[in-house]
Amino acid sequence: MSGTDDSGAVTIPVGTACGKVILLGEHAVVYGAPAIAAGIERGAWARARRIEEGPSRLSIPAWGVLVHEGDPGDLGRAFAALLTEAGISGREAPVAVEAEAQLPPGGGLGCSAALGVAVARAIEPGAPEAKLAARVAAWEGVFHGNPSGVDAACAANGGCVLFTKGTGVEPIRIGAPLHLCIGNSGTSSSTKEMVESVARLRARKPDVARKTFDGITALVRNARLAIEAGDTFALGRLMDLNQMLLSGLFLSTPEIERLCGLARDAGAFGAKLTGAGGGGCVVALVKGEEAAEPILEAWRSAGFEGFTTSVLRVERADVALGGAP
Ligand code: PMV
Numbered sequence: 001m002s003g004t005d006d007s008g009a010v011t012i013p014v015g016t017a018c019g020k021v022i023l024l025g026e027h028a029v030v031y032g033a034p035a036i037a038a039g040i041e042r043g044a045w046a047r048a049r050r051i052e053e054g055p056s057r058l059s060i061p062a063w064g065v066l067v068h069e070g071d072p073g074d075l076g077r078a079f080a081a082l083l084t085e086a087g088i089s090g091r092e093a094p095v096a097v098e099a100e101a102q103l104p105p106g107g108g109l110g111c112s113a114a115l116g117v118a119v120a121r122a123i124e125p126g127a128p129e130a131k132l133a134a135r136v137a138a139w140e141g142v143f144h145g146n147p148s149g150v151d152a153a154c155a156a157n158g159g160c161v162l163f164t165k166g167t168g169v170e171p172i173r174i175g176a177p178l179h180l181c182i183g184n185s186g187t188s189s190s191t192k193e194m195v196e197s198v199a200r201l202r203a204r205k206p207d208v209a210r211k212t213f214d215g216i217t218a219l220v221r222n223a224r225l226a227i228e229a230g231d232t233f234a235l236g237r238l239m240d241l242n243q244m245l246l247s248g249l250f251l252s253t254p255e256i257e258r259l260c261g262l263a264r265d266a267g268a269f270g271a272k273l274t275g276a277g278g279g280g281c282v283v284a285l286v287k288g289e290e291a292a293e294p295i296l297e298a299w300r301s302a303g304f305e306g307f308t309t310s311v312l313r314v315e316r317a318d319v320a321l322g323g324a325p
Pocket of ligand 1: 025026027028029030107108109110111144146147148149150151191195274275276277
């Protein structure tokens with residue numbers, strides 16, 4: 001797992017991964033519709049080293065978190081599931097992993113997937129993609145129950161992709177830069193609970209759910225064309241329409257609507273919740289870096305935090321992330 005460099009010093013592998021925004025298609029993606037997601041510069045890193053005595057442990061010092069393999073909470077169980085999938089579970093080959101995420105947990109920016117990818121990469125840096133995916137799926141299964149896999153795909157590869165459950169990712173060629181403002185509604189949500197709430201609504205009103213997912217599918221197809229054509233204005237309108245459909249699934253909140261409204265009033269092409277909803281973050285599409293400032297200012301004045309980001313064009317996130325040691 002660790003090696004030595006030319007000078008003989010011990011090197012500790014660092015795994016990185018990026019966060020993501022879902023530009024269109026969340027929730028419908030769980031039921032087979034395509035979604036468009038994009039990696040962002042903020043993400044997660046982890047480093048791993050073997051230790052003499054088990055159990056294996058995972059620490060996230062910035063959050064004051066330390067868990068051991070076998071601990072009952074979600075993080076401890078996810079860590080154990082990842083180690084088991086990697087075949088290094090148990091006390092024979094314990095590891096100590098230290099990680100950090102630059103993403104709000106439960107904020108819809110793929111924090112858990114980014115951490116999972118970073119941890120998996122730190123534990124075995126050269127692991128084939130299929131093995132990495134299986135390890136992260138085991139980790140994500142604990143947090144999400146029934147994840148579509150879109151978060152993990154983006155965390156591992158960055159870029160702008162069309163994701164379909166069971167089929168995987170198809171890169172989308174970006175015709176014009178995609179500048180985004182991300183606003184935090186100030187509350188987090190559980191993706192698992194939000195996905196379950198949509199499942200309950202679908203069981204109660206299958207027609208409503210089907211029509212909504214069909215509508216989202218049409219928006220996603222058009223959005224792909226808009227991204228390829230560099231038509232950011234059209235993309236913004238499609239994001240607004242997606243937000244309306246997500247509100248119809250009871251995934252929006254007053255804070256999310258406020259953030260979206262403030263962004264549109266301050267010049268955004270479009271704005272919507274991103275990820276699971278019920279709290280978390282909003283993504284607004286803006287013309288350029290300068291156009292972002294009035295939106296961030298409007299959010300700040302209303303008591304919301306935000307930041308700007310651009311969609312990563314890189315194929316692999318591990319060459320592009322800042323903040324890793
Ligand atoms: O909230 P996040 O970042 O975990 O995104 C969830 C996206 C969903 O479509 C709601 C669920 C999924 O597994 O795709």
